[in-house]
Amino acid sequence: MTWLVTGGAGYIGAHVVRALRDAGLAPVVLDDLSSGHAAFVPEGVPFVRASLLDAEAVAAALTDHDVTGVIHVAGFKYAGVSVQRPLHTYEQNVTGMITLLESMQRAGVEQCVFSSSAAVYGAVDVDLVTETTAKNPTSPYGESKLIGEWLLRDQEIAAGLRHTSLRYFNVVGSGDPAVRDTSPHNLFPLVFDALAEGRQPRIYGTDYPTPDGTCVRDYLHVADLALAHVAAARRLEAGEPLEPAYNLGSGDGVSVRQIMDAVASVTGIAVEPELAERRPGDPPRIVASGELAARDLGWAMRHTLAEMVDSAWEARRASA
Template sequence: MAWLVTGGAGYIGSHVVRAFLAEGIDVVVIDDLSSGHAAFVPDGVPFVQGSILDAALLRRTFAESSVPITGVVHVAGFKYAGVSVQRPMHTYEQNVSATVTLLQAMHEAGVENIVFSSSAAVYGTPSTDLVTESTAKSPESPYGETKLIGEWLLRDQGIATGLRHTSLRYFNVVGSGDPELRDTSPHNLFPLIFDALVDGRTPRINGNDYNTPDGTCVRDYIHVADLAISHVAAAQRMEAGEPIEAVYNLGSGDGVSVGQIMSTVATVTGIAFEPTLAPRRAGDPDRIVASGDHAARDLKWQMRHTLEEMVQSAWTARNQASTRSE
């Protein structure tokens, strides 16, 4: 058997690919390289460059794979919540229309398993500081809306065709499981901090008057390699015909503050700095942390890395990339 990883040349997708290979499971990657990197795809892994909006390409990928594809991990998508407000139609095309095209191609090919990359953005600003899978969904951006619609598409296709599916709701994904792989997003916290330090600028904290121990926002930060392991566990559970929930939160149950991250970065990098203080952003809640109990029960989910290890792995990957570019 083989699993197709859409977006498998991206930061998260490339870690998922390696987690499958570590379990001896064949993988096929499809990615349009709009935010991914061909160098992130391991040697020997079949790589199809193109968009999952291309139905003909998807049909060929399923039909021509040397190892039959029995499931899909759907990581591809437009993942920038803030930018999605300015580009709603692009976001819907990439995240909703593309998922429809993928599900149709899967059905035509007889592929009946899918693990979907969803997001904590489906919750918006929750009224509780410990989020569970049953917490009310109230997305506040086109990005969050498209992820929730993606979950609905899987649900409805499951009812119609028997598709086996689960959606994994990510919180803040950080770190690196391989020095060759790093987060290159221009919008995520770790790259923003590292870019500032490398450029000689001071990282910024938005607000220090929240109702938290150090006054800065508390959020869930999870290591990308731990996330990847749970994708493989979900795939294996489906292949074995074992029961699986429709959705899982991949959360720490605890969380760390932005202030803690800044001080840890200073320690790990050896670059002493005091963050610049900016006004708090409207709508930012004091604390959002998710319970990962269901995923721990079913998907081998656990926090295997300390905050320092998360920062160190990300910093090492960033430095290695800088060395290669010199």
């Protein structure tokens, strides 16, 4: 069975590609390298450099490589930036999804795992987010991911597409020192950049109603996330039932202060964060339950916070 991984040259997609290969499945990468890196694609894995908006290139990739399923990771992933660039976000994430689904239907590809986002929930006010928590996205990015899930649902009704969506929050760590998070907006790269430049990272808000006063979020190791994508693909291949969507959550979360302490412990660098005022709209706690995913996908948090930081730091140093 051959699986096309859109965005397979990116941080998350490249880990999915490796997990597919390690599971004995045949991955093919489609990526326009707008944020990915050709060097992240393992040797021997077919690589199609193309945009999802290029319908002919997508169709050719599906047919030329006899693709049987798609793991759709590609997208414009910067929630904050999406507020300033809504049209670009919708073009990349919604028009791109439509182009992909049209190409899949023409090629007879009827299986899709969608890398969605917990941003579909917005700024929730519940202790634990479940799949039935109300969807109130607060950014064009979150809205575009929710629309993507709707498109999958509607294509199931119209054309028999079999699919599932995986929702998650913050992805960190590395499963291969050759692949690291290069996003200019994610917490770990921002902290490492600050330390490398002799600056201190910043904590926004220390007076939240949490154990240490800083925001609490889900942080997931990217290799664990990749395994969940492969498990979903295997269940689709086997014709086994799947929920429309799964949360990949920790169930308890980690605070920003705990992350700073872990970075100091792992790197041996003194971390004394600058303390700043709260940012508007930041909820004190957003943590998801992973119970459904554990039941159906074998989802588990296989890495400690220290292991997440250590693997990310190793990949950062390997790229220096």
